[in-house]
Amino acid sequence: MEHTSEYLTPEIKLSCYEDKFFKSEIIFDQHMLVWFISGETKIVQAEETHHFKAGDIFLIPRNKPATIINYPDNGLPHKSVVMLLTEKTLRDFYSRIDVKASSAPLSKLYYFRNHPLLESCLASLIPYFSIKGQFPRNLASLKITEAISILRAINPDIDGMLANFDDPHKVDLISFMENNYMFNMPAERFSYLTGRSLTTFKRDFKKAFNTTPQRWLTEKRLGLAHYQLSEQKRKPTDVCYETGFENLSHFSYAFKKQFGYSPTDLITPKATRRQHT
Structure with missing residues (x-):
């Protein structure tokens, strides 16, 4: 499998799969915002199956089982910009605003099809991947804060998931x-x-x-x-x-x-x- 990842910071990367097919069972420890540049992905969850192509943007929650299947498309590799919304970042963000998380948040995949604000935020990172040298941490923090702010503006209910830091409770x-x-x-x-x-x-x-x-x-x-x-x-x-x-x-x-x-x-x-x- 030919897979490469270029990191601007530990939270922001450009991911590329050159192979025809890649499959993995994944449970993310952190929420993850993804913008597809090329390729096709199928995400299988307990409730439903999602299909994503170039231009699509989604937020996949932490601690949510999923099967990820990546495919190239139209001769192009599977390429995406990935931004991790870590617990530390989210705690810092929500410590500055008065928001109460739901005690039982709806942990689901959020889909934002070609949303101009999110796409502009994530696309603005692309030039930095071609520049050699360290990406300023303060700039990375600003871009992640911008992404969180846009997500909240698009869907205020997303606070119930992003502002909840509890470990999984005992379930049936x-x-x-x-x-x-x-x-x-x-x-x-x-x-x-x-x-x-x-x-x-x-x-x-x-x-x-x-x-x-x-x-x-x-x-x-x-x-x-x-x-x-x-x-x-x-x-x-x-x-x-x-x-x-x-x-x-x-x-x-x-x-x-x-x-x-x-x-x-x-x-x-x-x-x-x-x-x-």
Whole structure:
């Protein structure tokens, strides 16, 4: 994979993927504002799937599981400007204004399609990437403050998310797992996001599902994959990466072990399959 990142500061970078395809399960520790210059991205979350192309801008929240799939588009690499809205920056910003965060903020992806103010703010960073030398920290702080101010002007409700600095609270385990099993995360991350220690998570999981997390996750992912292949007629490659599997070979092996036939058997017409048997 050919991936390069040029940093102006630890919070601002220009990210570029030259490969035809890149996929990762990601949970960001900080809120992240992204402007796409070229390429295409699919972001799969528990609630919905988002498609972004050149010119699109979005804010993805921290501690929110997502599958990120990047594609080049029209022969151009996948390139984006990324700005991290760190907890320190946001605490400093909100300490100067009278805003109370929601006790239960709606943690969701915010989409700003070709918004002129945000685009102007992020595009103004591009020339600095071609200038050798250190980017002034005070200027970086001003640009990030500008971006936060624009976000608040566009959608005042965004304060409920940006001004909330709480760690995840203990949530209903069954509901959380049923909504997020398709994300390929370690047990430690699942435990953190459900507000539990790893030991408590495993104990509560055994009590709720009467099995181990890994066994349950594999069965749930394979069940979802089978449904998408047989009922929705989706491609095995898309199903593989959107149901929590690392690669197509592992997915095909696990699928055949579970069901006795391969994923491609579900999309091959029966008459064609008989000719080859």
